Amino acid sequence: MSEEFLTLAKLEKRYGDAVAVNRIDLTVAKGEFIAIMGPSGCGKTTTLRMIAGLEQPTGGEIKLRGRLINEDKPWLRDTPLVWQSLALFPFMSVLKNVEFGLKMRGVSASERRRRAIQWLERLDIAAFADRDVTKLSGGQRQRVALARALVTEPEILLLDEPLSALDAHLVVRMQAELIRLHRELGITFFYVTHSQSEAFAMASRVVIMNQGRIEQAGQARQVYRAPANRFVAEFVGTNNILRGTVESVEAGRARVSTAVGLLTAAAAQNFRPGDTVDYVVGADTVSLFSPAAEAGENRVACTMVSEQFIGSVVTVYAEANGAEFRMQKRQHELSAAALEPGRPLELSWPAESAFLLPAT
Amino acid sequence: MTPGRIAVWLLWSYVAAVFLFIMAPIATSFVVSFNVDRFPTLPLGGFSSRWYEEIGRDPMLPPAFRNTIQAGLTVSVIATFLGFAAAYTDYRYRFFGKPVYLTLALLPPTIPVVILGLAMLIFLSRIHLFGTLAAVVISHVVVCLPFAMALIRLRLSQMDPSLEAAAWNLGATQWRAFREVILPFTLPAILSALFITMAVSFDEYAIAWFVSGFEETLPVRILAMFQGQVSPRINAIGSIVFTITMTLVIMAQALLLLRRPSRPAPLRRQEGVS
């Protein structure tokens, strides 16, 4: 990959006894689109603010282009932020908002006007140049915020949950917009969010944070398919997780005894009989058992509890022996079966879909 | 009409009566000042502007009026600056002892003016400032700055807290961000504060009485006129004073109501952790 652009080394932020960011290490390459995800309070926003210079680290280093920037004041760093609340200046027009960064750098009035308008055109809002920012729609304001941050042509763009205030359909549009911009500009995007769908839709690399620590960092697909620990498995995607004990391991496959019976998982060569493990199988790899279809060796008899529809995806909630099971399928795949709450179901999946995590 | 409706009707009449009581002295002062009788009674005498003519001839009034205006202008500028500084400090910084800091700024209105007046008299005499307009200005600033601070702090709380940081983030130093963001946003409140502090100083009689000596302000002159005969001349001056103060206060209120806050709307319900 390209050279190191942003490095966080043992970065720490503590407030008295409480630690918001607990000595994390992260390297971001030039031009990367990296998303930091995690529940509220995990430290992702604090990390972002430290990079921007709005919080002082209590330990560790932040290096930009190899240079230590811990002591740099926020206005001396070139790390523009797209804020969660957008933070547009209400007493300025759209144009004046976008020109702001250039004005601070002493660019002449005509030059900054020219460059600002260029960006407005690029983001398709040139028609609103003289409009009062408070009179724009959510999507338009979002673009103004982007233009304002990018007008100084920085090498890195920081984004703090910028889409969280938008309507759902606008979110999808803006995501596409951001992907396009990233591709065209080739700069580093450092994107903080609590939304999985945003992170996985846009970022090439994803970092999961929890309680100030990085739980896992890696390619989006990898994190999705191979969570490193229980927290990530619970946080990312829709996984069924059952605590169990390894009964036997043969040719890399383990048989695990769980609350719903004996289940098989593949890729279990590192485990020994007697180990306590978390048995994980993705809800989208679970299917209704059908003798005709290609069956997996794992079968569980459950009772259907409910279904949830999000777009074309159906999540079926079932219950077996007190354990909750989830199956995710496209609507058209399930319409044949008549699913009713209380009806018995048999769910099944191949051993290859399941894997084990050591129980902590 | 049910008893409930009668009760409600009575209560609203009561509300009107209370407001009438509050407004009455202002209204009657105007009426009396234009009434030809020296001792107004019912039925009212005819219209006359003689009292205004008389105060126009009073030689002690113009200097007092000038003093009041001079002091008022100076007080409003200083008090607004100090109030602003305190409000901004409260808004921006967290530090140990902040409650004490805020108490220092907001306590003066809770101390009776006679006591403050006495204290200022004694203190300023020791530093040879008694009997000067400076004494009035200094004392009034103490009393007026809480108003300025409260007004500006209120306005600051309406600001999106990220605005200032956004300016820094885009390359503005603290001073620059202050000039480009804080100042434009708080301008209506600053103007309001200037008007209100001027109004407060304008009407302040007690402390001025203690410290102004021969540099009388208008309220002090009015107080002195109380010792003499009852006369509608006082109402005439009073009406002028009312007009000036009410104009200032109405303008101040208008300024505050015209600007809308910039705080972002509450965020939409967030996607839960799945």
Next chain:
Amino acid sequence: MTVRTAEAIVERVGVRSRVRIGPFALFWALPMVVWQLLFFVAPLCFLVVMTFWIVQNFRLTPAFDFQNWREMLGAGYFWQIYFRTFVYGLLAAATASLIAFPCSYMLAFRASFSLRWFSVFLLITPFFTSYLVRTYSWKVVLTGNGIVNAGLGWLDLGPFELVNNLFGTMVGYLTLTLPLVLLLQLFSLAYVDRNLVEAAHNLGCGALRTVFLVVIPSARVGLVLAATFAFILSFGDYVSPSLLGGSKPPTLSVLIVDVVKSGANWPDASVVAVVMIVTLLTVSFAALIFAYGGRGRG
């Protein structure tokens, strides 16, 4: 060692950062402190010091003497004036609170949003106008042959003694305190949880009972605050007792002004002032405890 995350705290507190204390911070933080210490705290402290100085041979001499305290606190007339002023203050606070309450109640609960804000606007304006002139206005209107008595005369009532007595003084105190008390009561009543009121009605509590059992306890802090301010203002007021009350019998502020006017015995006046301050601090403290004390809130 358990590790708690603090990001939640940061996110709640907002984005204000703790930039280190530099010239910018000091420029903004210091001016008010310096001014208030010099011209507010120092004079008040000096006032206390002054109570120990003595007037020897018509000259003010620094000393540490309790003579003034003994003289003043030992004087019968002082305590008469003190208790009178205290009672007047209580009377004013109670009267203002009671008169204001039905009015603020109606405005908070029964008025439309715009009516409420219009009345706030109407209350703020007189609050800032000259209290001196308003009190004088009342004097003119309330005298023996004044407008009020003349009007009552048409109804074959009176004439009544409306000035130079307690009634006059009370009218003055109300003029001073009513706008502020109304505003404070209005704000605290406006924030009473409407759900509580509805719940009470739902459970069969009549309107009047709800007021006493639900509304007043909920708005307790604001109501007590309003009454306390009314007390503080009236306790320290000079104009109403002198202009509308006839100065006889005097209150503490009238006493201070008299002492200063005749011979400028500052130490004596200072003693009165300090006693007043201590009284007000004690009353405010007690009021705060009363306001916030008791079993939980509303």
